[in-house]
Amino acid sequence: ILNVEQSPQSLHVQEGDSTNFTCSFPSSNFYALHWYRWETAKSPEALFVMTLNGDEKKKGRISATLNTKEGYSYLYIKGSQPEDSATYLCASTGMEYGNKLVFGAGTILRVKS
Amino acid sequence: DTGVSQNPRHKITKRGQNVTFRCDPISEHNRLYWYRQTLGQGPEFLTYFQNEAQLEKSRLLSDRFSAERPKGSFSTLEIQRTEQGDSAMYLCASSRGLAGAYEQYFGPGTRLTVT
Numbered sequence: 110i111l112n113v114e115q116s117p118q119s120l121h122v123q124e125g126d127s128t129n130f131t132c133s134f135p136s137s138n139f140y141a142l143h144w145y146r147w148e149t150a151k152s153p154e155a156l157f158v159m160t161l162n163g164d165e166k167k168k169g170r171i172s173a174t175l176n177t178k179e180g181y182s183y184l185y186i187k188g189s190q191p192e193d194s195a196t197y198l199c200a201s202t203g204m205e206y207g208n209k210l211v212f213g214a215g216t217i218l219r220v221k222s
Numbered sequence: 223d224t225g226v227s228q229n230p231r232h233k234i235t236k237r238g239q240n241v242t243f244r245c246d247p248i249s250e251h252n253r254l255y256w257y258r259q260t261l262g263q264g265p266e267f268l269t270y271f272q273n274e275a276q277l278e279k280s281r282l283l284s285d286r287f288s289a290e291r292p293k294g295s296f297s298t299l300e301i302q303r304t305e306q307g308d309s310a311m312y313l314c315a316s317s318r319g320l321a322g323a324y325e326q327y328f329g330p331g332t333r334l335t336v337t
Binding site for chain 2: 113115140141143145150151152153154155158160198200202209210211212213214215
């Protein structure tokens with residue numbers, strides 16, 4: 110069974126703080142790891158798709174790293190802004206899961222100005 | 223590229239009624255996915271189409287649920303004899319390749335409330 114865990118469940122930070130979240134997934138038969146941002150009343154938005162061990166990706170103030178050997182990914186937000194407030198979802202798929210993404214429960218981020 | 227659209231955005235229905243949701247994917251995407259998301263959980267995979275062929279169905283998709291993608295473009299998800307446990311956000315997504323390698327583009331979802 111492919112089980113994806115995210116921590117923390119929620120996070121409240123002040124504007125300007127940097128923060129990070131964790132996504133854990135089974136390392137065996139790993140194929141890809143996705144990060145999405147989901148703002149209230151909007152569509153989930155893809156941030157990164159990562160496949161290679163040691164991969165690092167960056168989009169503006171947001172970056173992510175991937176460790177497929179130990180089965181975790183970190184998402185970092187530098188200098189959080191109120192507009193970063195959203196639920197951050199990670200999803201993984203393994204070789205035997207084909208086209209199915211298995212999502213974690215998400216980390217809810219609230220940035221106070 | 224106008225994005226993925228879903229209709230309706232909200233649906234309130236009484237237990238036992240049938241409901242149908244529609245998803246219009248990004249036009250050049252041949253893969254279309256349906257997910258269900260309940261409070262405190264991430265989206266759960268329901269079913270997947272490649273063009274008009276439904277290639278995979280989750281065991282979450284009971285026989286009260288049926289999905290179609292008749293011409294490989296838009297898709298519909300029908301729930302017959304709705305139950306209160308069907309209350310959830312139903313998300314549609316599309317992609318131009320396999321889920322692993324390509325990001326999925328999501329619609330805004332249809333929130334179903336069964337009373």
